[in-house]
Amino acid sequence: MHQVNVQQIECLITLADELHFGRTAERLGYSQSRVSQLIAQLEHRVGARLVERTSRRVALTRIGEQFVDEVTPAYAGLLTTFQRARDRAMRGALEELRIGFSGMVYEQVTAAFLELRTTHGVRVHSVDLPLGSPFTALLAGDVDGAIVELPSEDDRLVVGFEFPAQDRLVAVGRGHAFADRDEIDVEELACLDMLHRDGDAPEHWKMVHTPIVTPDGLPIxxxxxxxxxxxxxxxxxxGDHAMLVCRAYIEYNQRSDVRFIPVRGLEGTSRLGLLWRADAAAPQLAALAELLATTVR
Structure with a gap:
């Protein structure tokens, strides 16, 4: 079965305007035989004559007139869509950024999103990412950027903005043996069953967020x-589990059933970053990074 293509539609609409095969061919840059061929293919696909042609005149049939009336708006819309896409490609513009998250979207971050839309006409569509797979969707091109926990040692990724560093505390239930403590020593992490982040993140990343030994070498x-x-x-x-949580997250997630306890001697802090692929950088991502530098405290 023959398929309708854009050339056939374009040819019929132009012929309806010119009512002359020679002028239609000249306007489209085709030969007259090519115009005749395209019209014949379209008529075969529709299953009816669309054009009447004699030695003296060219005219649309009634079916042809109705077809042109109905298809012209759709064709015009298609041309507009192509032109917009071409314009965006020429200026490197995106009207929407897909930004992945593996945690909360803080108010300061949404403020940057709103400013990006106001000043650059770019909307942000948020995408939830698994906590333990912060980079997978980004590397696959499923998102344009990601605001996730660092570190990143992948040369394929660019860290466009680093959020301020945050202390980490250990979260335990109110019934836990450590729940009444004001502080614990880092070596006491060996007494806890620490929750780890499930996923395909690199091992160096996992080691930062769930250490497997204390500084003195005790297994966690x-x-x-x-x-x-x-x-x-x-x-x-x-339950009896515990988890390391950054202070900023705690500020937005106060709970009466969980205690957040500082850990004395715990090296390293928690830091989020806005990342994008090195081979898919866009000016809108750089603009978002600049806005985050202004809004995030």
Whole structure:
């Protein structure tokens, strides 16, 4: 079965305007035989004569007139869509950024999104990412950028903006043996069953967010993985598990069933970053990074 293509539609609409095969061919840059061929193919696909041609005149049939009336708006819309895409490609513009997140979207971040839309006409569509797979969707091109936990040592990724560093505290349920403590020593992490982030993140990343040994070399047990912060807090609240959580996250997630305890001697802080692929950088991502530098405190 022959398929309708844009050339056939374009040819019929132009012929309806010119009512002359020679002028139609000249306007489209085709030969007259090519115009005749395209019209014949379209008529075969429709199953009816669309054009009447004699030695003296060219005219549309009634079916042809109705077809042109109905198809012209759709054709015009298609041309407009192509032109907009071409314009965006020429200026490197995107009207929407897909930004992945593996945690909360803080108010300061949404303020940057709103400013990006106001000043650059670019909307942000947020995409949830698994907590333990911060880079997978970005590397696959499923998102344009990602605001996720660092570090990143992948040369394929660019860190466009680093958020301020945050202290990390350990989250335990109200019934936990450490719940009444004001502070614990980093070596006491060996007494806890620490929740780890399930996913395909690189090992160096996992080691930062769930250490496997204390500074003195004591092993830190981790029997259970989580794919979101909320899942981790629920497990901490209802069992014997514990989880390292950054201070900024705690400020937006106060809970009566979880205690957040500082860890004395814990090296390294938690830091988020806005990342994008090195081979897919866009000026809108750089603009977002600049806005985040202004709005995030």
């Amino acid at each position: 047990v981790s029997t259970t993985g989580v794919t979101s912060m909320q899942q981790g807090l629920v497990l901490a609240a209802t």
